[in-house]
């Protein structure tokens with residue numbers, strides 16, 4: 014099988030596996046990350062074969078959705094590529110990128126050692142920013158059943174004690190805890206440039222959201 018065929022078969026595998034996802038990890042997220050990673054990778058002189066395969070397989074089994082198994086994604090990516098007749102070295106390189114990407118999700122900061130991994134990670138992070146990033150955050154929040162926003166009221170004004178205690182777990186809070194920090198975590202200059210604009214989209218969205226929340230546009 015030549016490289017083009019492997020890429021096509023792998024895209025098909027990802028499409029079939031993720032087509033019905035509604036948590037923001039659907040096939041089109043993978044397609045966007047694939048495209049961005051290829052562009053960023055070309056600019057960095059990365060091995061585009063590794064970049065494309067890692068991008069296509071990076072969410073094949075997310076630990077947040079598969080019951081917490083961090084190894085399953087890398088394992089499935091490795092098995093898939095070896096199953097297509099690709100060398101173990103290549104499969105290992107792809108699986109290692111996916112493993113390092115999911116560790117960050119678990120709250121551990123682990124540096125991505127290879128340029129191929131750096132651009133795929135950048136592409137994945139870029140897709141959490143901008144208008145698409147806003148949409149994905151609320152899609153994921155809805156999927157998880159978290160409230161959009163709970164304003165900072167004193168405890169006695171909250172609907173319930175639970176409501177007050179859970180106030181960190183809102184989608185708006187996710188912007189502050191994670192999304193607004195991503196622009197300074199890009200690995201490559203190309204990604205940093207794109208992140209600047211996408212970051213401004215998030216800031217503008219948050220400002221508009223909070224204005225409308227309080228009907229601040231009445232006057």
Ligand code: ADP
Pocket residue numbers: 036037038072075077118137140141146149150151153154159183184187192
């Ligand atoms: P990826 O799997 O693409 O590396 P994540 O799994 O961390 O990234 O997040 C996937 C998407 O879900 C992102 O758009 C992110 O903003 C969103 N997301 C993750 N956790 C939350 C949360 N607690 N609330 C809202 N959105 C979230």
Ligand code: NI
Pocket residue numbers: 042046071072137
């Ligand atoms: Ni992803």
